Amino acid sequence: MEEKITYARAKEILQNQKISPKGLERVFLYESLGRVLAKDIFASEDMPEVALSNMDGYAISSTMIELSKGIFTILGENPAGNEKKVELPLTQPYAIKTLTGAAIPHNADILVPFENVNVDGECLRVNEFPKIGEFIRKVGDNYKKGEKLLSQGVRLNANHIGLLASLNQIFIEVFEKPKVGILVSGNEILEIGESKNNPHCFYNANGHLLYAKVKENGGMPKLYPILKDEKFSIQSCLKDALEECDLVISTGGASVGDYDFIQAISKEWSEKIVFRGVRIKPGQHIIYANFLQKPFFGLPGFPNSTLVTFELFVKAILTKLCGMPFKEEIVEVTLQEDLQKGDKRLEFRVCNIRHTRGKIFIDFEGKKSFQSAILNNFCPLDNARVGLAILEGNKLKGERIPVILLNS
Template identity: 65%
Template sequence: MKTKISYEEAKEILESQNIAPLSKERVFLHESLGRVLAEDIFATQDMPEVACSNMDGYAVYSKFLGLQTPFVILEENPAGNAKECVLPLDAPYAIKTFTGARIPQNADVLVPLEQVQVETKAQSQTLHLLEIPKVGQYIREKGAHYKKGENLLAKGMRLNANHIGLLASLNRVFVEVYERAKVGILVSGNELLEIGENAHDGANIYNANGHLLVAKVLECGGIPKLYPILKDQKEQVENRVSLALQECDLVVSSGGASVGDYDFITAFCKEHTSEVVFKGVSIKPGQHISYAHFGGKQFFGLPGFPNSTLVTFELFVKEILLRLNGTHLRQIMLEIPLVQDVSKTDSRLEFRVCNVRNIKGKWTMDFEGKKDFQSAILNNFCPLDFAYNGLCILENAKKAGELVQVILL
């Protein structure tokens, strides 16, 4: 067991873990939203299969462009037309072709409706061009979207609405995805009340961490299981940890991770030292985090302060959870100049919550509205002006104008 390691070493350890995704399953298209794709998706045919019109207009042959002779309109060609229209080549003819319709055989130019004048005489209509488009303009060529055999979606992608639309265009009714990891959530503390209970004095607080972790697990595509609040009793903590490890793929605890008399997660780790990978990381907040393989299952012991719980989940737990779900953590890291001096006295690497804004295409960050940087102030992560949340990485004090790295949350 490694103790009091650096953030860089902790990240290297997590990234080096040999963690295979869970089993695969086939789900209906709509149910695959937010799931991780377990197969590469290839195009089964060209799209479009034939050249198509990009707008309403008239299909003509370029040989007759620029002549004074008007085009004779032969017929209409709507989208979905089962009949293949053929444009004769012995005289200037035109076929009215609507958006999405197959371009008639022999036609190589589409003239939009806005660029023509139609003249009706007796039983015939003729077409005069007001503008002359380029050959191929306004025409989607065969395979313009993708070619048969082209890799369109890669295994390991988390599917969003755009992907669902593409899969539907491929006539995919079912999609192969990875199973979602089951995550057991344990929260301990005699002072905790479950939401819905009535507090009788100022000695109690509500179970914010448990529900925060439920939401975080859902955001990552996992299946959370929130167990009843644990009291600070050694036997109860041990039994519940063992049960959660049996029932879940990953277990995350909050609280009981420090060095006090009632920190029974720490005590559990000490009794299973051989299975603990590391205990303690030199960061602020969250220095008392632990990571273990108990019985072959993934386990994280997170500190009990809400900010510490949130930050350590983002920095550490997410890495393992996403890999169990079949994908990888892809943090968005920005380099942003400070607009103010930032003091720092603690020697630990600090992840200080900040507001991140994109103003006219430029990223900025500030600490406006942050009441303090104590680990208990969860509302620091809930800015009122709809700024993004970020974690500003501070190794030491900084001056205004210096660049700092910010993890966008």
């Protein structure tokens, strides 16, 4: 077990954990939305399979331009979906009216848009000839047979659904969602809907925050009933959760107070603890362990700390269980103001992220305090995206600092 380690060391440990998705399942196309693809997808054929018209026009052969002197005879119409194979005779200057999405007639290599012609009955006068192949989609322009189109580990969005449908994929192989148990402990915690008769009590923000975070990041959350500060009941529920779930997260009880039983239980199972304590603010009292061969995180009880430690640490393991690579979005920004910090620990300070004239700026507007209990700092009134500014010391206006972008 390692204690009070650096942020970099904690990230290194989590990155090196050998964790894989539990299994695969086949789901209907629509149900694959938001799921993680379990195998690479390759094109089974060229797309398009034949050359197609990119716009409404007239198909002609470049070999007839000089002979035609700009005058062609229209032979007929070629609509999209035409099942007949259309061939352009090369005996004299002919043209075939070819609509958007239709196959280009055999022997034709130029499509003249409607805007570039005058038509009088069957007589076509071309005012301007396009280049050979212009306005024509060539065979395999979209993709070639055998080309990789989607990689294992991608989380499928609506665009992917459209692509899969174009490939006639009805059922998709995805990774099973990991079950994530969420334990909340504390005598002062009330479940939402309960009456609050004691001003020293608080509603279960952490449990529902973690439930939403797990779901947002591809897991299947299970929120257990609130646990009172009783060592036996916490230990019993923890064992149940470890047996039922692929990952367990607890919030509260990870500090060093008399009623912090997660900390006490973890000491009894200390040989299974990977690290305890990271020198960061907020969230220094975090525990990561492998209990019953299952990954376990003991997160601090303050909501701000819970959220930050989930983003920094839990996501690294959860994404592995989902079958995705873990990637943090980090950008460097120029400070618009001086920043002071009174703590030697590496600080992750919540900030608003603004995009102005192609540049990224941050500010701390509406951030009432940087104490660990304040969750509304992550919910700006103007719906700005939020991030975590990484502060190693006092910073001056004009200096550049790294910022972790959080989910929009």
